Amino acid sequence: MLYLDNAATAPVRPEVLDAMMPFLTRRFGNPSSHHTVGEDAASALADARARVASVLGFRTGDVIFTSGGTEADNLAVKGIALGRAQQRGARRVVTTAIEHESILGSADYLRRLHGFDVDLVAVDSVGRVAPDAVAAVLRDDTALVSIGYANNEVGTVQDVPAIAAVARERGVPIHVDAVQAAGWLPLSAAVLGADAVSLAGHKLGAPKGTGVLAVRGRIPLEPLLHGGGQERGRRSGTEDVAGAVGLATALELAEAGRAEASTRVSALRDRFIERVLAAVPTAALTGDAVQRLPGTASFTFAGTSGEAVLLELERRGIVSSSGSACAAGSDEPSHVLVAMGVDPDLARTAVRFTFPTSLAEPLDAVAAAVAASVAAVRSGG
Structure with missing residues (x-):
């Protein structure tokens, strides 16, 4: 996992x-x-x-x-x-x-x-x-x-x-x-x-x-x-x-490892974002593309349900989330995305990936799993 x-x-x-x-x-x-x-x-x-x-x-x-x-x-x-x-x-x-x-x-x-x-x-x-x-x-x-x-x-x-x-x-x-x-x-x-x-x-x-x-x-x-x-x-x-x-x-x-971890994980995050956007044509990055946390990559996947994508990802051994853990289980769209002007229905497709400071390897396999999970949800399984 x-x-x-x-x-x-x-x-x-x-x-x-x-x-x-x-x-x-x-x-x-x-x-x-x-x-x-x-x-x-x-x-x-x-x-x-x-x-x-x-x-x-x-x-x-x-x-x-x-x-x-x-x-x-x-x-x-x-x-x-x-x-x-x-x-x-x-x-x-x-x-x-x-x-x-x-x-x-x-x-x-x-x-x-x-x-x-x-x-x-x-x-x-x-x-x-x-x-x-x-x-x-x-x-x-x-x-x-x-x-x-x-x-x-x-x-x-x-x-x-x-x-x-x-x-x-x-x-x-x-x-x-x-x-x-x-x-x-x-x-x-x-x-x-x-x-x-x-x-x-x-x-x-x-x-x-x-x-x-x-x-x-x-x-x-x-x-x-x-x-x-x-x-x-x-x-x-x-x-x-x-x-x-x-x-x-x-x-x-x-704090002691912050500078090195931020640089290393930012590069891996950017590579992951690039591959997800390339593999899922309707995917959209949410948040600022540059001024963002090194360990965060979040997307909307039009035509899906974020919760359904999460279940497909977990079947493939990857655990992520649809947003704030403090709002887990809510049917309401993310208040953050709505405040950013995202349509509520599209906001319900959001998936967030957040990485540890210890991340050291590219996430190419995860990007492929995201593409497969989105395709599975769109095709009905």
Whole structure:
């Protein structure tokens, strides 16, 4: 079986599991406990926090460990917006029509329950957001701009530094959802200009259920979880020390190999795209052909069903997806593709292939399998 759904989740790296194991066994303490066992756990947690902060270019105290990318995004959007509403009366959130459901759902929550206005910035036909379009909707009462660094379905990469510069000029904090970008693109706050960045460990080789939100200390943040006041009062609940150690290890490993992996996988991705488009005349690439994640190739196949193509591919030993794993099982067309102007019926034919950073061999056989699978669906089997 060839697994090409790494944007949904990646396998846990052996080095990560090795780093975590002591904190799942003999070093099991609660980091809030005031004895030697707890202090050992607290020390490991502090070290993991410092390692994450170093990669992201934030201060150690800015790092909040979460249960994953969805929680990190929720805390960023709701927490910063509510904090800014209390501090400045700002009650407007700016995001885009192609964001992950955790961003869009959080913005909708603020609209429905707290009376916020939500500005959804349009994207072009390849999923790019124009910085000028963001600038056009910024107001004095804008609490937050939230933007995905790279789209989880089509892989389009945004010009985050330019968008951040626009937000900074108006004094508006910017949150960057870097869940899909981690391991492929630079994450340094100095490069991005971000005030908050969210990550998910399971995209990097850490276990599912691990995540991070880094948010600058000057940004007000209303906690969503209340209780024992862990994470400096911003996210209550006993910390997952093993998960934090695993995430920090995975993030360091991903960053160390990022430049080489991006170059190598980009070349293999481009060859795969070329062969699919040549073998399937009605196939269309979705997303930006150049400004895209190295590990993402996504297509529509007119005259098919994306789910049917996936089943045919799996019969041939290839696992991929029709888009976001968080929307799996939905009959609705991808909101990302529809926002890009793709006809809803055509959007239902979408198939996404996402590659590991370890990919080293051409995917010519996979391209041939795609052509055979599409032909089988069109002929009725």
